[in-house]
Amino acid sequence: MKYRFVILLLVTAIVSGCSTAYNLSYNDYDQTVDFSKYKTFSWIPHTDNDNTPYHNQIIFNNTVNYFSHELAARGMTLDNDNPDVLFELKVTESKKTRTEQVRTTVPTNNYNYNNAYQYRAISPHNPYYNVNPRAYYYNRPLNYNYNSYTYGYTTKTVDYIRGAITVNVIDRKQNKFIYTAIVEADLYDPSTLQRELHPAVHTLLENFPVKPPATAKKSRR
Numbered sequence: 001m002k003y004r005f006v007i008l009l010l011v012t013a014i015v016s017g018c019s020t021a022y023n024l025s026y027n028d029y030d031q032t033v034d035f036s037k038y039k040t041f042s043w044i045p046h047t048d049n050d051n052t053p054y055h056n057q058i059i060f061n062n063t064v065n066y067f068s069h070e071l072a073a074r075g076m077t078l079d080n081d082n083p084d085v086l087f088e089l090k091v092t093e094s095k096k097t098r099t100e101q102v103r104t105t106v107p108t109n110n111y112n113y114n115n116a117y118q119y120r121a122i123s124p125h126n127p128y129y130n131v132n133p134r135a136y137y138y139n140r141p142l143n144y145n146y147n148s149y150t151y152g153y154t155t156k157t158v159d160y161i162r163g164a165i166t167v168n169v170i171d172r173k174q175n176k177f178i179y180t181a182i183v184e185a186d187l188y189d190p191s192t193l194q195r196e197l198h199p200a201v202h203t204l205l206e207n208f209p210v211k212p213p214a215t216a217k218k219s220r221r
Helices: 002-017 057-073 190-205 213-220
Strands: 023-029 040-043 085-120 137-171 176-187
Touching: 023 190, 057 085, 057 190, 085 176, 137 190, 176 190
Parallel strands: 040 085
Antiparallel strands: 023 176, 085 137, 137 176
């Protein structure tokens, strides 16, 4: 029983450490539409020409690939000639700054302690312990320094990127929006964006009316 409890704690720690950087900020869909009738999809061409570490064609392509994988799990296939729905993907970024407090340590005083103490020789006539064989005690200097410190806080400005991914789903024949979702995140490193793309796609589709088979079975229990 003890080992099961330890394993449960480890699993909990791993799951809590894998939280995604992106959070769902907006989600809505047309509740009058039967989403199960849509079997094919296509992507509206990407027209942005930005080329930054947070916004470029590679990021767009990777996001589309993740979406296509998730849609295939929902029984939908890519059809560029006659799709039922069109997916529109937008990746945006905006530069932001924030002020943070940083703890500082400042030395205030330096103390230099000098003293001498006497200690008894092992033998009053041992020349290895005392150069004067007749001396029973001899002095040894004692010196040490130490500092005292004060602690405070200073402020610094941190630059970061506010990234957002938006997906819009359009009924091609009726030419109307049927689903939209937006996820946002504060990004301090371009590698964070790449690492969190797949979880972000999961978040964007978590309220999509058509679920993957495994998720659908769980929701019916």
